[in-house]
Amino acid sequence: MIQKLEGLKTTLWTGLAVSLTYVFAMVSQPYWMAKISLIEQVVYGILLVGVLFTAQFSRSRYTLIIAMLGVYYAVNNGVLSGEQQLIAQQDWFFLSATFTLAFLTSVKDRGLFSIHGLWRILGICLCIALAKLWLMSEPYFIKTAISVGISQVHAKSLVVELPLFLVALFILYKSLRHPSLLVASLLTSLVLASLVFHQHVDIPLSALLSLLLVHYILVVVIDSYYLAYRDELTGIPSRRALNQYALSLGRKYCVAMLDVDHFKKFNDSYGHDIGDQVLKLVAAKIMKVSAGGRAFRYGGEEFTVVFPRRNLKEAEAALEEIRQLIADYKIIIRHPIRKDKKSRNNKRADTTRAVSVTISIGLAEKESALSFEQVVKSADEALYRAKRKGRNNVSQ
């Protein structure tokens, strides 16, 4: 559920960002239209930067798309031959792009100069061939459509619209199911390609391409930032982000170390995957910490919260709230590992179960002579005391 919401958020934000950029480009058109001949030349530069940049960051799917866009733009502008074929075979080019986007949504970014790169290029060739084959079967498709009561005009338009609709659904499903900026941006690319194909776009191709390329480059930058500074499992800032953040701290702050109690036992009873889900839930609760606390995953089942400009009393109150929130939260576990014969026969009781976890917290305040690492160490020692006191408490 959490992942689905994440997917929806990523898809909506990407769509919104592209739409707003498009509206901005439309509104400011009188200003940049005067420089359109310059933009037409600059696009080649952006294409080259896009190819090199995405290849450097191992985003081979973007590299391939940008290379294809470059060829399309050059042909469209008469720099490469084939403009007449491009105009005459618009359906084929559009469906090739549509199938290619579906294909690239289903594969991962792998090294371009490897066997994987070769497979991807072969896959794209297959998409182009598939688009041709589909269009060749147009008379049979129209005949079948008419036989089920669809008018000839509609049947003809469905030749392109039906695969477009199915591919759009497929990419939307992938984007919702596996939150990824890149997949969301492939969806927006399909929408833009469709708008250009249906002649609903009022700005020149060079300007539209520039916007799309800048969008791709931004996605790579944001995605790389998240990879470097976000914890992959829980999605909250990672230890690297904590070290970076520590550099910005002033002279007054508190640090808390939080650790899930008896987590080994939990993993052993319910399995590592459920343990992962619980860590995600715990992380989501810790992120709600008040008093300006910033939460990070320190590693394993340990988290850190930093309270800039707060004293022990303020930090302790906020941590106490979080401790209580987690202890009170009933986690519904589905499909736990079945252990004995009795529980195997009792299916209903076995498939869902409410459990709860607790956390122990150690808290320390920055003192004048202490470095950030030393404050973390003090918080860690306080955490040890919290465990010794019986767990599920905040200690200093």
Ligand SMILES: Nc1nc2c(ncn2[C@@H]2O[C@H](COP(=O)(O)OP(=O)(O)OP(=O)(O)O)[C@@H](O)[C@H]2O)c(=O)[nH]1
């Ligand atoms: N599922 C899952 N388990 C993890 C992850 N990281 C660490 N663990 C587990 O967390 C457990 C930590 O166990 P211990 O350090 O012995 O501590 P504990 O069982 O939580 O006991 P106390 O801290 O003394 O309350 C180990 O079993 C690790 O395998 C993770 O990312 N996912």
